[in-house]
Amino acid sequence: MSEKQFKTINFTLNGKRVSTSVDVRESLSDMLRDDFGLTSVKKGCEVGECGACTVLVNGEVFASCIFLAIWVDGKDVLTVEGLVDVDGNISDIQQAFIDETAVQCGFCTPGFIMSAEHLLRTGKRYTRDELRKELSGNMCRCTGYQNIINAVEKAMNARLAKAGKE
Amino acid sequence: MYDINHIYEAKSVEDAVRLRMEQPQATIIAGGSDLLISIRAGDLAGCDLISIYMIDELRGVSLDDDGTIRIGSLTSFAALTKDDIIQKHVPVLGEAADKVGGPQIRNIGTIGGNTCNGVTSADTASTLMAYDAIIELTGSEGKRLVPIEEFYLGAKRVDLRPDEIQSAILIRPESYQGYEGYYYKYAMRGAMDIATSGCSVNVKLSEDKKTIVDARICYGVAGPIPMRTRSAEQAVKGLPVSKETVEAFAAGALQDVNPRTSWRATKEFRLHIQGELARRCLTESINRAGGVWS
Numbered sequence: 001m002s003e004k005q006f007k008t009i010n011f012t013l014n015g016k017r018v019s020t021s022v023d024v025r026e027s028l029s030d031m032l033r034d035d036f037g038l039t040s041v042k043k044g045c046e047v048g049e050c051g052a053c054t055v056l057v058n059g060e061v062f063a064s065c066i067f068l069a070i071w072v073d074g075k076d077v078l079t080v081e082g083l084v085d086v087d088g089n090i091s092d093i094q095q096a097f098i099d100e101t102a103v104q105c106g107f108c109t110p111g112f113i114m115s116a117e118h119l120l121r122t123g124k125r126y127t128r129d130e131l132r133k134e135l136s137g138n139m140c141r142c143t144g145y146q147n148i149i150n151a152v153e154k155a156m157n158a159r160l161a162k163a164g165k166e
Numbered sequence: 167m168y169d170i171n172h173i174y175e176a177k178s179v180e181d182a183v184r185l186r187m188e189q190p191q192a193t194i195i196a197g198g199s200d201l202l203i204s205i206r207a208g209d210l211a212g213c214d215l216i217s218i219y220m221i222d223e224l225r226g227v228s229l230d231d232d233g234t235i236r237i238g239s240l241t242s243f244a245a246l247t248k249d250d251i252i253q254k255h256v257p258v259l260g261e262a263a264d265k266v267g268g269p270q271i272r273n274i275g276t277i278g279g280n281t282c283n284g285v286t287s288a289d290t291a292s293t294l295m296a297y298d299a300i301i302e303l304t305g306s307e308g309k310r311l312v313p314i315e316e317f318y319l320g321a322k323r324v325d326l327r328p329d330e331i332q333s334a335i336l337i338r339p340e341s342y343q344g345y346e347g348y349y350y351k352y353a354m355r356g357a358m359d360i361a362t363s364g365c366s367v368n369v370k371l372s373e374d375k376k377t378i379v380d381a382r383i384c385y386g387v388a389g390p391i392p393m394r395t396r397s398a399e400q401a402v403k404g405l406p407v408s409k410e411t412v413e414a415f416a417a418g419a420l421q422d423v424n425p426r427t428s429w430r431a432t433k434e435f436r437l438h439i440q441g442e443l444a445r446r447c448l449t450e451s452i453n454r455a456g457g458v459w460s
Contacts, residue, residue: 005172025170027202047203049358054270060244063270066202068168070175071219115269136357137268 009073014038014082028064028072029053032079040080040110044139051138054111055079061118061137080110083117093117093155100151104142112138116152120159128153168202169211176218179304182331185216187306190328192216196240196279199271218331224278227251233339236302239278239332243290244269246277256337258347262293262366265351268358278332281314284322284391291318291392293349293366296384298341305330321390344370345380346455348447352439354430362431363387365443369451371407375458378402378411381448388423388440395422398444407457416444 006021013036022031029046032038032055041064044052048066055064056078083091093116096102103109115138119126126134131149140148174189176182185192192214195201204210218224224240227249235255237246243263246252252260266272266280266289280288281301294314301317303310306329314335317325326332347368353359364386370379381402384394398418405411425436452459 023167024173025168027168030167046206048199048267048271048274051268051270057273060273061270062273063199066199067274068173068198068202068217068219070173070217073220133357134269137270139358 007070009070011072011074012076014078022069024068024070026069028055028057028062028067028069028077031069032064032077038079038081042107042110044107044111049139050108051111051115052108054114054138056114056118059118059121061115063137078114078117080113083113091117092158093120093152096151096155096158097148100147100154102143102147102151108138108140108142112140112148112152116155119152120156123160123163125160126153126156131156168205169208170205171212171214173215173217176216176221178221179223179331179333182216182218182221183304183306183329186331187329189214189216194218194282194331196282197242197274197276198279199267199275200279200283224333229255233343235337235342237277237335237337239334240276241278243272243275243277243280246290247272256293256297256342256347258349258366258368259290259293259297259337262289262349262351262364265289265349265361265364271358277335281317281335282324282326282332284318284320284324286321286389286391286393287361287364287387288392289349289351289361289364289386292364292384292386293347294335294337295392295394296347296366296368296382297337297345298382300336300338301325301332302334302336303327303330304333309333311336315394318391342368345382346451348450348454350443350447350450352443360430361386363425363436363439363443365440365447367444367447367451369448369455369457371452371455371457375456376407376460378405378407378452381415381451383415383419383444383447385419385423385440385443387436388425393423395419395444397421402448406460407452408460412445412448415448416441419444 010019032041042052044050046065048063053065174185195215224238243266246263247260299314301312345368349366351364367383369381401414401418427433
């Protein structure tokens, strides 16, 4: 590996404009964890299969382990840390995961939360089968998925009701 | 940290072409959903890369004046599936793209990368080949158009010259107007899997919807590259829409395919699946085209 090669990039991270000098060989998950301390971004498989590293880039789900950090230049990145409100309260989806016991070891949870956040932002009503398809890029080896689907469905219904679509 | 020696970032297509000539040892990286994994596995450790990912002019789908569908090579699978032009004119291509990996991969992976990789299992490749898609390559002397069947030279080898990048994929109006299609991905899992075999069929019916005017079929994983089975296509032209015609189609396909035994599946199993895929895909294509069965 050759000497360090840095590049300055500017992007929005959890709602704040940031500028940072990043090694061009870093993955997005490396940068978020090591340079910004956002350890909700889990490194599970590191080959884009498990979904534990899922973050939103311009509102879409991305596997941050197989995406170069330099590519978020000018974009908007959101991690679980960005879901808490100004008072530090967790979001509705996070609460739903607690209420529905959708968490066991918790390693996959941040990835699932971000995939769910993307789905709920669309404002669409998904069937349970559609939720399964949309969450198929996230793996959980503890729960058997039922409680996760329950939690996402519960949060979705609550948001839709709040938006007057019930 | 990836074991990359150096990354050259292209800001435009011209920039990419220049970098290709200046750095002939470098590999092009688009979305990187295959390449970064190879680097991590050590297969490409210490490589030089030319990143074309930030060239936004290579994203998106448009319709040329003559009806040609132009797909920018960096269009992601997810963007392809959501695109209005794709949904209206070649919905089967959006459906095939929706079978790739999972949601996170479909936002990262690009149609250009899917074809330039030269792998037979690529979910969009068989549909593109079934639609006689044309690959647009941009090099130092301008653009070059290559039919997708000629673009594939062999397993993991494509007709991409040292000064070129793939800039677009074109589908001509005569290839899609009046056709309806269907893609079936046969894999062990419903998501996050690579096709054991895939099959894309499209069909054009007579005005009374009772006769097959034209049919095209292309397989993934029936050989080292995506494969059109012309015996099947010839076998059903002019035949009535019927169960016997569907059987003739499957028999024709099996004359041409040449799958191999790999750890994913045996040759015998793939042959069985491929006959069945021809039947199902033609049947569904006919139904989508409003076919009247006799």
